[in-house]
Amino acid sequence: MTDHATPVVSMDAITKTFPGVKALDAVQLDLYASQVTALVGENGAGKSTTVKILTGIYFPDGGTIRIDGEPVTFANANAAADAGITAIHQETVLFDELTVAENIFIGHAPRTRWGLIDKAAMQSAAFKLLQDIGATFDPRTLLRDLGIANKHLVAVARALSVDARVVIMDEPTAALSHKEIEELYELVETLKKQGKAILFISHKFDEIFRIADRYTVFRDGGFVGAGLISEIDEDALVQLMVGRTVEHIFPERTPNVAEDVLQVVGYAHPTEFADINFTLKRGEILGFYGLVGAGRSEFMQSLFGITKPSKGVCKINGSIRVIRSPADAVANGIVYVPEDRGKQGTIIGLPIFQNISLPSLGRTSKSGFLRLAEEFKLAREYSERLDLRAASLDQDVGNLSGGNQQKVVIAKWLATQPQVIILDEPTKGIDIGSKAAVHEFMAELAEQGLSVIMVSSEIPEVIGMSDRVIVMRDGRIEAELEGDALSPETLVRHAAGISATQMEEA
């Protein structure tokens, strides 16, 4: 193929450092005209940072970006757009109450002589753009009347409206249905024919092998390999993606066989998940792995009573319990530490001790009146257990550092004396040192007889911490792995839905 042609865009030895983290370490990425390059890597491999550097949102600390072989620097996002690089983001940023044409041209609409927006010109230009990508709807329709797939087409049209040469698609199929995905593939073909260079970020191996011409693999912010898709198979690509050089040390644990604490039978939801069956033993850490959008968090929210399952039974210590609200869940000894701790964790404005005692007010009050002394006692006990660093327990929780706020959230839950604790992405966005502390702490909780459900997208964490792992895909349990069957390769295969026959060959 055109291997010796000059790439449209080339990132050469790009490095980007954030305080405490090297997000990208001298990575290499070339994008060629009329070709789809798949960027592959686990969470945290540096894919999003790459996109942000290419679109001018981040400024690299080192290395060179070349366009047609000429070094360039992007001072801001507009500079990248002027150079013909556009991105279609995971969550498309569009305006529901505007028409399709207005969405496409917002910010750069054609003007009349008087400086007003030239509606006719805008509509005909939008019509042409939509036709080019095979969209059949009228540019005058309101965006909110379109389905997700068509909204996506609008986002693509908007990206193309600035005369793009490079189109970045960041997990474009994550939220689409099967049929919509097919339409997207056709669109990618159309863009290829128009000579665009496409960077395609995806976790799904079937689509990578179907539409990509080249691959580039990042791991932990470093460049691992690149080449032509036709010269690699799925196994080799998985190997490149997960193969690890540095092993993070996880706490030693001796799994003890104990009685079942929680039994979930046939949990289902009309649109989010189905047929969820599993048991959880006392003192066990059960990992839930899957791609983003596999339905893990949705299921956990239902188990915690935030959303109602349409079917399914939940048994705690052998007896059937109905959980229809978070208050029911807490009363039954199930607590949930959500992923977005800033939004769902602490209550800024309340002092530390009140944050900790909030779900336990039933125990700290007497005949309807709260007893502050009891609350303080409870808060002190659990904050000492977690080694919380705070000047005093009646200071506002908002003054604490992120790590200490997280401790407050965990102390809050432990104070309810739960049997099952659900941790959703417990180490997302925290540095290596704090990660190790969280892992230690999880092991300690399990040691004390608490059952832990850990939802995680980080393969080393899932493997290092879990006694058993349930892999979810498309809202169903794809596999339950344990012991020797638990390896990075098997996890990725099950999560990405690589077929069983191929696995046997491997």
Place this chain on the structure above:
Amino acid sequence: MVLRHIPIREGILGAAILVLLGLVSIRYSGFIAPANLANVFNDTAPLIILALGQMVVILTRCIDLSVAANLALTGMVVAMLNVAMPGLPIPVILAIAILLGAMMGAINGLLVWKLAIPPIVVTLGTMTVFRGIIFLISEGKWINAHEMSTAFTGFSRTAFLGLPVLSWIAIATVIVFGVMMSRTALGRSVFAVGGNPHAAVYTGIDVGKTQFLAFVLSGALAGLTGYLWVARYAVAYVDIARGFELEVVAACVIGGISIAGGIGSVGGAVLGALFLGVVKNALPVVNISPFWQLAISGSAILIAVAFNARAGRSKGRIILKSAEGSV
């Protein structure tokens, strides 16, 4: 030690009220005579009671614009009851007023909770509906002092330990709400729901139900004030207390209750109401036009909001190790 427990915001507002009193007393020293201050307090009592209910609602990230209409409707209903059944004892009248007000609050609360309609729209709607109902039941007629029984109109004015019952009811409400907000699970939920509704859900607090209860409380207080108001002024008609809801909201805002929810205190609401009460009573005494009074109240709102916005601005993250502990 004691000073440490008086929050800065309430301290400043309290000082502002004292300065205001001081300035007025330069022109007219009689204003700060205890008897006159007691009159000012009594005059502000309805505002204090309503501001406490409004405070709870605002803390849960809602707003109740229907309080004044609720007050007027309850006032009209109890006045008509009094005309029809002059022998009805005052405790029964009080119970009816509180229950009726709570029911109207419950309507607001249910619409916000179950239908998820924005509170400002709900209460704007019920406000108009309540006023309309007053017109329908009274046929637009006034109920005047001579039609009401003396027990009915005399209750709020009866002196007890040197203060009228109206003042005592306000004081009792302040105490009850003070205890409720600081020492009961409901009070804590109110702060949690306003401070971080998402986190409140995960804590097992029902956000909608808490907001519903806030509206019920606000409605009950509006109902109570409805009777007291009609008894005090000895007249009931469609337009009583029209526009008073904005004064109630203003008292809360001046008192440092954050319109964004989650931040505020009983002390703040009371001081906010007292500030407005002092302004209203002092200006005529020193011969300042009532139009200045509007301008001063308005400025006070803006100053209070600007001040709170500055104080509430996050100080940024402490990243530098050397800065830790210095904030």
